[in-house]
Amino acid sequence: MRLATTTAADNIISQIQQLSQQQSKLQTQVSTGQRISVVEDDPAAAGRVLVLNSEQRALNQFNSNASNALEISQATFGSLQAIKTISDRATELGTLGAGTQSTQQTQAYASELDQLLEQAVQQANSRLGNDALFAGTAVNVTPYTVTRNAQNQITGVAYAGNTNQASIPLSSTASIAPGADSTTTQGILDFLNHIVALRDALQTGNSAGVTTAQTGLITTEDTFVSSLSQQGAVQTRINVNQTQQASRAQDLQQLVSGEVDADMPSTIVALNQAQTAYQAALQSSAKIMKISLLDYIT
Numbered sequence: 001m002r003l004a005t006t007t008a009a010d011n012i013i014s015q016i017q018q019l020s021q022q023q024s025k026l027q028t029q030v031s032t033g034q035r036i037s038v039v040e041d042d043p044a045a046a047g048r049v050l051v052l053n054s055e056q057r058a059l060n061q062f063n064s065n066a067s068n069a070l071e072i073s074q075a076t077f078g079s080l081q082a083i084k085t086i087s088d089r090a091t092e093l094g095t096l097g098a099g100t101q102s103t104q105q106t107q108a109y110a111s112e113l114d115q116l117l118e119q120a121v122q123q124a125n126s127r128l129g130n131d132a133l134f135a136g137t138a139v140n141v142t143p144y145t146v147t148r149n150a151q152n153q154i155t156g157v158a159y160a161g162n163t164n165q166a167s168i169p170l171s172s173t174a175s176i177a178p179g180a181d182s183t184t185t186q187g188i189l190d191f192l193n194h195i196v197a198l199r200d201a202l203q204t205g206n207s208a209g210v211t212t213a214q215t216g217l218i219t220t221e222d223t224f225v226s227s228l229s230q231q232g233a234v235q236t237r238i239n240v241n242q243t244q245q246a247s248r249a250q251d252l253q254q255l256v257s258g259e260v261d262a263d264m265p266s267t268i269v270a271l272n273q274a275q276t277a278y279q280a281a282l283q284s285s286a287k288i289m290k291i292s293l294l295d296y297i298t
Contacts, residue, residue, distance in 0.1 A: 073178040094214035135161030187223035
């Protein structure tokens with residue numbers, strides 16, 4: 001009889017503990033709004049959530065890459081646009097110089113070209129943070145190096161970068177090269193040296209030299225127009241990618257929520273039921289535990 005009473009008491013305690021655990025679990029779900037707090041709550045759903053979280057982390061990295069690529073493209077576009085403006089004025093001065101016979105005028109044009117050249121070199125050596133924009137992948141170097149004469153005038157420009165182009169992943173299957181390509185960097189080099197040639201031709205009154213330099217400037221200007229269009233296309237592609245990634249991020253969040261979020265009305269009903277059952281079990285156990293062998297002795 002004593003063994004049976006002990007066994008009954010153990011069963012009652014076990015049932016009360018189970019009801020207490022169930023009540024605690026439901027209280028946690030109501031307070032957090034999530035039905036999964038540990039893997040054991042739903043191993044299959046937890047596994048699916050881990051896969052979704054992995055994709056979310058990858059997506060966050062791709063979004064960061066896209067923002068970085070867009071920043072590089074925008075900075076490149078801005079510097080190219082500034083160089084194109086200088087090119088427009090240099091070409092105009094070449095046209096003016098070719099049509100004038102006044103030494104004073106040609107000297108004035110040459111002097112302005114000298115200042116335009118300094119501005120162009122500064123733009124060609126632009127950096128985004130610590131990285132040179134027009135150095136290829138050799139971002140730590142100053143891409144366009146100059147030689148100067150005794151009067152501190154630039155007499156020539158050389159290129160110290162490389163022809164490589166960095167590629168940035170936008171997804172697991174697609175990448176983009178947002179910086180300037182080798183055609184652009186070579187075009188900038190040619191442009192700078194054409195300005196040097198035009199300035200020198202105007203200073204010395206060399207009309208043939210003016211014509212040759214002017215032709216070169218027009219050619220490099222076409223390169224800049226093409227490069228600016230290319231950067232515009234790059235930015236459009238990045239923007240489209242960001243829109244697609246944002247849509248996918250929203251989808252992933254909804255999928256995760258579908259797995260882990262608790263159905264609050266159902267959970268609250270279940271919690272009330274568990275609390276009622278728990279209280280009933282406590283009351284029943286209190287009565288049952290009072291029963292002993294003496295109650296059956298006559």
